[in-house]
Amino acid sequence: MSAVVTEVESDTTARSGLREGAFGHAVALSCRECGHRVDLGPFYACPECFGPLEIAYEFPRVTREEIEAGPRNIWRYKALLPVPADIEQSPNMEPGFTRLLKANNLAAELGLAKLWVKDDSTNPTNSFKDRVVACALSAARELDAKVFACPSTGNLANAVAAAGARAGIKTVVFIPSNLETPKQVNSAIYTENLVAVDGNYDDVNKLASEIAGEEDGWAFVNVNVRPYYAEGSKTLGYEIAEQLGWRLPDQIVIPVASGSQLTKVHKAFQELIKVGLVEDKPYKVYGAQATGCSPVSVAYKTGTDAIRPVKPDTIAKSLAIGNPADGIYVLDICRETGGAVEDITDDEVRAAIVLLARTEGIFTETAGGTTVGCLKKLVETGQLDPELETVVINTGHGLKTLDAIADTVGARATIAPTYDAFQALGI
Amino acid sequence: MSAVVTEVESDTTARSGLREGAFGHAVALSCRECGHRVDLGPFYACPECFGPLEIAYEFPRVTREEIEAGPRNIWRYKALLPVPADIEQSPNMEPGFTRLLKANNLAAELGLAKLWVKDDSTNPTNSFKDRVVACALSAARELDAKVFACPSTGNLANAVAAAGARAGIKTVVFIPSNLETPKQVNSAIYTENLVAVDGNYDDVNKLASEIAGEEDGWAFVNVNVRPYYAEGSKTLGYEIAEQLGWRLPDQIVIPVASGSQLTKVHKAFQELIKVGLVEDKPYKVYGAQATGCSPVSVAYKTGTDAIRPVKPDTIAKSLAIGNPADGIYVLDICRETGGAVEDITDDEVRAAIVLLARTEGIFTETAGGTTVGCLKKLVETGQLDPELETVVINTGHGLKTLDAIADTVGARATIAPTYDAFQALGI
Numbered sequence: 001m002s003a004v005v006t007e008v009e010s011d012t013t014a015r016s017g018l019r020e021g022a023f024g025h026a027v028a029l030s031c032r033e034c035g036h037r038v039d040l041g042p043f044y045a046c047p048e049c050f051g052p053l054e055i056a057y058e059f060p061r062v063t064r065e066e067i068e069a070g071p072r073n074i075w076r077y078k079a080l081l082p083v084p085a086d087i088e089q090s091p092n093m094e095p096g097f098t099r100l101l102k103a104n105n106l107a108a109e110l111g112l113a114k115l116w117v118k119d120d121s122t123n124p125t126n127s128f129k130d131r132v133v134a135c136a137l138s139a140a141r142e143l144d145a146k147v148f149a150c151p152s153t154g155n156l157a158n159a160v161a162a163a164g165a166r167a168g169i170k171t172v173v174f175i176p177s178n179l180e181t182p183k184q185v186n187s188a189i190y191t192e193n194l195v196a197v198d199g200n201y202d203d204v205n206k207l208a209s210e211i212a213g214e215e216d217g218w219a220f221v222n223v224n225v226r227p228y229y230a231e232g233s234k235t236l237g238y239e240i241a242e243q244l245g246w247r248l249p250d251q252i253v254i255p256v257a258s259g260s261q262l263t264k265v266h267k268a269f270q271e272l273i274k275v276g277l278v279e280d281k282p283y284k285v286y287g288a289q290a291t292g293c294s295p296v297s298v299a300y301k302t303g304t305d306a307i308r309p310v311k312p313d314t315i316a317k318s319l320a321i322g323n324p325a326d327g328i329y330v331l332d333i334c335r336e337t338g339g340a341v342e343d344i345t346d347d348e349v350r351a352a353i354v355l356l357a358r359t360e361g362i363f364t365e366t367a368g369g370t371t372v373g374c375l376k377k378l379v380e381t382g383q384l385d386p387e388l389e390t391v392v393i394n395t396g397h398g399l400k401t402l403d404a405i406a407d408t409v410g411a412r413a414t415i416a417p418t419y420d421a422f423q424a425l426g427i
Numbered sequence: 428m429s430a431v432v433t434e435v436e437s438d439t440t441a442r443s444g445l446r447e448g449a450f451g452h453a454v455a456l457s458c459r460e461c462g463h464r465v466d467l468g469p470f471y472a473c474p475e476c477f478g479p480l481e482i483a484y485e486f487p488r489v490t491r492e493e494i495e496a497g498p499r500n501i502w503r504y505k506a507l508l509p510v511p512a513d514i515e516q517s518p519n520m521e522p523g524f525t526r527l528l529k530a531n532n533l534a535a536e537l538g539l540a541k542l543w544v545k546d547d548s549t550n551p552t553n554s555f556k557d558r559v560v561a562c563a564l565s566a567a568r569e570l571d572a573k574v575f576a577c578p579s580t581g582n583l584a585n586a587v588a589a590a591g592a593r594a595g596i597k598t599v600v601f602i603p604s605n606l607e608t609p610k611q612v613n614s615a616i617y618t619e620n621l622v623a624v625d626g627n628y629d630d631v632n633k634l635a636s637e638i639a640g641e642e643d644g645w646a647f648v649n650v651n652v653r654p655y656y657a658e659g660s661k662t663l664g665y666e667i668a669e670q671l672g673w674r675l676p677d678q679i680v681i682p683v684a685s686g687s688q689l690t691k692v693h694k695a696f697q698e699l700i701k702v703g704l705v706e707d708k709p710y711k712v713y714g715a716q717a718t719g720c721s722p723v724s725v726a727y728k729t730g731t732d733a734i735r736p737v738k739p740d741t742i743a744k745s746l747a748i749g750n751p752a753d754g755i756y757v758l759d760i761c762r763e764t765g766g767a768v769e770d771i772t773d774d775e776v777r778a779a780i781v782l783l784a785r786t787e788g789i790f791t792e793t794a795g796g797t798t799v800g801c802l803k804k805l806v807e808t809g810q811l812d813p814e815l816e817t818v819v820i821n822t823g824h825g826l827k828t829l830d831a832i833a834d835t836v837g838a839r840a841t842i843a844p845t846y847d848a849f850q851a852l853g854i
Contacts, residue, residue: 072499072524091531093788097499099521099551105595122549124526124788126826147854162788168532172854177841182829188836189784189825193854199844210846357616361520361551361589398616399553399826402609409615414604417626419637427574427599427620 019084022142025060026082029053029227032329040082042143042224052325053227055082059275064246067277072097074131074235080271081235082228083138092137093163095123095130096235100243100391105359106372110379114389116249118240119362120396127318127365127396128261129159132232133221137163139228140219147172147218151208153201154183154318155396160221161190172218174204186400233261237268240391241278248272248283250388253378255371255395256287256296256341257319259326265393266333285333286384287341288374290314290366294343296327300334301341307331315346315404316366318396340383344373350408352376353398363398371395446511449569452487453509456480456654459756467509469570469651479752480654482509486702491673494704499524501558501662507698508662509655510565519564520590522550522557523662527670527818532786533799537806541816543676545667546789547823554745554792554823555688556586559659560648564590566655567646574599574645578635580628581610581745582823587648588617599645601631613827660688664695667818668705675699675710677815680805682798682822683714683723683768684746686753692820693760713811714757714768715801717741717793721770723754727761728768734758742773742831743793745823767810771800777835779803780825790825798822 018040028037033051044053062079070076074096075088099119107115120128133156140148148164149172150156157173164171173187177196188194197204212220219225241248248269254262266285272278289297292314295307307327312320324330334341344352349366352373357363364372375392378384398405415421445467455464460478471480489506497503501523502515526546534542547555560583567575575591576599577583584600591598600614604623615621624631639647646652668675675696681689693712699705716724719741722734734754739747751757761768771779776793779800784790791799802819805811825832842848 091529094526094528101521102518104518105593119551122551124546124549125790126553126824162784162790164788165785166532166788175838177838181833181837184837185829185833186790186826188838189781189790189832190788191785192839194838195849195852195854196838196841197844198841203844207844207846207849211849214846354616357589358592358618361591361593361617363552363589363613363616397553397826399613399824402612405616406608406612410608410611411602411604411615411621411623412619414623414625417624417630417634419634419641422622422634422638425622427622 018142021084023082023139023228024078024084025057026055027058028056030056042219044224044226055227055231059271062275062277064277067242074134074232077235077238080238080275081135082231083135084142087138090138090141091166091168092134093124093130093166095134097239098122100240101360101362103360106356109355109359110376112379112386112390116244116391117356117360117362118236118391118393120236121362121364121368121394121398125155125158125162126400127155127159128233128236129155130163131235132229133159133163135232136219136221136225136229137167139225140169141167143219143225145217145219146170148221149173149208149211149218150221151175151201151204153179154400156222157187158190161187161194165190174208176201176204180403230260230264233264234268234271236261236393237265238272241269241272246278248278248281249391251284251286251339251384251390253286253288253371253375253390253392255319255367255393256289256327256330257321257324257367259287259296259324259330261395262287263326263329263333266337283337284339285337286339286374286378287330287334288371289341289343290316290319290349290370291343291345292316293320293322295322296324296330297341297343299327299331305331315401316349316370317401318365318367319370340378342374342378342383344370344377348373348377350405353405354409356394357398362394364394365396365398365401366404367396368394445569448511450509450566450655451505451511452484453482454485455483457483469646471651471653482654482658486698489702489704491704494669501561501659504662504665507665507702508562509658510562511569514565517565517568518593518595519561520551520557520593522561524666525549527667528787528789530787533783536782536786537803539806539813539817543671543818544783544787544789545663545818545820547663548789548791548795548821548825552582552585552589553827554582554586555660555663556582557590558662559656560586560590562659563646563648563652563656564594564596566652567596568594570646570652572644572646573597575648576600576635576638576645577648578628578631580606581827583649584614585617588614588621592617601635603628603631607830657687657691660691661695661698663688663820664692665699668696668699673705675705675708676818678711678713678766678811678817680713680715680798680802680817680819682746682794682820683716683754683757684748684751684794686714686723686751686757688822689714690753690756690760693764710764711766712760712764713766713801713805714761715798716768716770717743717746717776717797718770718772719743720747720749722749723751723757724768724770726754727758732758742828743776743797744828745792745794746797767805769801769805769810771797771804775800775804777832780832781836783821784825789821791821792823792825792828793831794823795821
């Protein structure tokens with residue numbers, strides 16, 4: 001893996017018509033594959049090798065005290081993000097700094113010594129996407145975009161439409177036309193430009209890329225401002241470390257869709273070590289997938305380096321990316337750190353959703369069920385050390401995927417409104 | 428109104444078999460009507476006059492610095508709540524310290540100089556009920572209750588079932604059997620004891636009171652531990668003052684169901700003045716109801732002191748209490764502070780939900796729509812001064828009342844997956 005902290009000779013932002021410090025301490029876009037550098041701008045693919053571009057920084061000195069004195073949201077870490085120093089002054093959703101809950105009941109159930117749940121279901125639009133979208137919004141603003149857009153089937157659409165409304169920038173959200181009404185409402189509530197596209201998610205995505213290429217001034221969060229967007233996931237890692245008292249956990253289990261979140265949490269841990277905010281120590285990173293869309297888990301288990309794309313078939317729709325862009329980096333990280341990638345069936349996903357709710361009072365969406373269920377399987381198969389301190393990430397709220405669990409739980413009984421009828425229940 | 432800080436001669440908790448400091452600095456239960464006092468315990472009605480019992484305290488010295496050094500949840504105010512000093516050590520949902528968002532877009536839309544939204548939709552189970560339930564849970568634990576229970580149709584059921592799961596106490600939640608499946612799932616996910624009762628909410632409520640009277644060791648949050656439960660709403664007031672930089676707003680708009688939340692926010696402001704955490708200043712309190720269940724607004728407008736019960740008929744179901752227990756106290760507070768009580772139609776509720784989402788990226792439930800819509804009407808009718816600093820409370824998340832808005836918003840258009848089709852939209 002490339003070094004997470006990089007240096008260049010000059011300040012590239014000064015050359016490109018951007019305002020000074022538009023992207024904070026970011027200095028360039030750097031190709032993850034070949035290392036080629038380009039100026040900061042609305043670019044996402046390396047002009048030399050088409051590899052993914054990542055943000056390169058020259059980090060300043062930053063102390064725990066400065067961070068702790070910051071706002072109770074992701075901007076407390078602004079010195080480590082591609083955002084300007086005055087980011088709090090621009091209207092935004094103020095996401096992040098969600099609860100890190102000690103999960104003693106779930107730990108006991110799974111036979112773990114020490115377990116924490118990082119609960120991103122309490123973000124403003126109830127998923128971790130508020131983090132990445134907040135960083136994409138900052139980039140859109142600095143690049144003077146006129147439209148803030150995305151293709152999505154769920155969480156991302158909610159986050160983009162909401163953040164754009166609050167920022168006062170025009171939003172356009174593209175969805176497959178067969179999306180269920182409740183999911184359409186969750187985005188349409190925030191924007192008058194919800195556009196239904198006759199086709200599947202791949203068709204919607206392709207159309208978005210075409211529009212991003214043809215139209216000026218459109219910032220598609222997960223297309224042409226993706227490098228900035230993706231950096232937002234680092235804040236999950238920063239928060240976990242800070243909330244543990246400025247130290248890293250021994251093990252962490254993270255869901256894998258494109259794989260971006262897992263790579264960015266690892267990047268966050270490496271950066272914290274590099275800038276001296278936490279002590280260096282070994283930790284193991286585990287990826288979680290649903291069996292119905294498990295190309296990375298399959299590659300991990302077969303010991304190959306190549307990801308074979310699949311056609312997704314799982315209730316964990318927010319993880320259903322058949323050709324994950326960062327899959328190979330996930331393999332690298334999980335193997336290098338001594339972790340693993342695991343997958344579970346849809347029935348195991350449902351059971352894990354109920355398990356988390358009944359042990360810790362957290363109602364997670366199918367992606368979180370996948371992650372908790374994989375944690376369970378990793379313990380049972382001896383791949384995860386039950387004695388080590390473990391963190392599991394819950395990325396979103398169960399209210400968004402109610403249909404997945406609606407037939408699994410329900411009323412214990414229906415009774416007449418009398419004390420006798422109650423007593424007969426034997427509760 | 429009675430003084431918010433009261434004193435008694437001796438520590439009553441020592442007499443009743445409770446552990447020392449079980450209820451923090453609370454010293455007795457005091458009748459809101461006649462002032463009669465009883466020992467702290469699972470009591471809610473005055474034995475002398477049947478008036479409602481409230482917590483009486485002997486507050487210690489408490490500083491801003493102590494509070495600011497506390498946890499990022501309601502327990503930072505534990506010195507002002509009926510909870511023990513070690514409350515953070517008991518597993519709980521860690522609710523509160525939700526966002527106070529500067530709402531410039533909504534302010535501009537309504538013609539207000541300075542507006543804040545206190546956004547409780549990001550609490551653990553997505554409503555302010557997590558606050559009150561956390562205080563009820565502490566009381567249940569200290570009173571050695573074996574079962575944690577409630578009658579409810581929505582938010583309260585979610586909060587009780589989730590908090591009980593995390594605390595490892597048996598929960599039983601009673602609902603009307605005709606409740607829609609999604610709402611049943613939202614509670615059944617956390618508890619195996621969701622009991623459907625053939626009858627309306629009044630029938631369910633009556634059954635709960637009967638069980639509370641007959642069974643030992645049952646803590647019904649909104650029945651026999653109600654005095655402790657209700658105190659949780661004070662934290663909304665504490666947080667608003669702290670988040671404004673330890674000062675009170677000029678005006679605040681609060682939804683009215685039973686009326687408890689409004690009276691407790693006012694109590695919180697009074698307590699903060701009394702213990703010297705904020706400067707004394709005048710502020711106006713406004714109540715918000717839906718016209719289909721507006722007994723307090725009707726009484727306010729007709730200038731009477733008596734609340735005439737109504738049969739609710741509104742989409743704002745979480746506000747649909749036809750005979751509000753604290754209605755007369757709401758009238759007192761709104762009149763004494765120079766505020767008002769207003770009500771709006773269901774169509775205005777829906778419009779306000781969309782307005783808040785499209786201006787600030789906050790998706791509120793019907794109760795929040797009622798509050799924002801009443802704020803709008805209060806400005807338009809000249810009852811609220813547009814030049815004064817105003818706070819409006821959003822009590823819960825729109826995902827919980829999706830059906831109320833599902834026919835109001837939707838996709839702008841459905842198009843073929845081609846660039847030409849997109850261009851024809853003229854976005």
